[in-house]
């Protein structure tokens with residue numbers, strides 16, 4: 001049996017009671033043993049400054065190293081003003097530099113947007129995909145995950161309370177595992 005795939009989960013919200021973090025934790029609990037999901041924190045990162053490139057602070061070196069160790073990346077994000085939160089864009093920028101040494105390069109990815117609103121963070125989902133094209137992160141196209149009306153989606157233990165959403169997320173994880181298999185960079 002092949003070893004489990006390590007998936008770095010980036011949550012676009014920094015708040016303690018974040019619904020997106022709840023989704024990340026629910027997926028960590030639901031994932032099959034062949035997918036090892038773990039949240040990669042982004043709130044500790046300094047605001048990106050191109051001056052860092054010559055001698056990046058340790059916190060950035062650690063972030064890039066952790067990212068490079070992952071087989072794949074899963075973004076779970078709210079929508080802020082019809083785009084992605086600044087903290088997530090910052091993490092994307094931090095991981096993308098120095099020029100020519102992007103830690104995102106070639107990693108298979110997937111995007112989940114989640115909002116208490118009705119349209120499930122569609123704008124954020126697609127703005128994020130625009131970055132991923134440039135970063136050479138092949139982002140799974142189907143199934144798409146725009147999770148709307150999420151205010152009461154989780155029970156008191158943090159599990160997804162709605163059965164159809166739970167089944168959908170299970171299928172999403174299965175499809176993502178196949179996507180990772182198909183898109184992992186070939187070892188030289």
Ligand SMILES: Cc1cc2nc3c(=O)[nH]c(=O)nc-3n(C[C@H](O)[C@H](O)[C@H](O)COP(=O)(O)O)c2cc1C
Nearest residue numbers: 013015018019020021078079080081082115116117
């Ligand atoms: C600055 C800001 C902008 C927001 N803009 C949007 C938006 O464009 N679309 C949307 O559906 N919700 C928007 N919201 C509401 C968020 O979806 C809601 O606060 C959500 O719970 C945030 O995700 P979290 O629970 O993971 O922190 C916005 C919230 C904030 C704080």
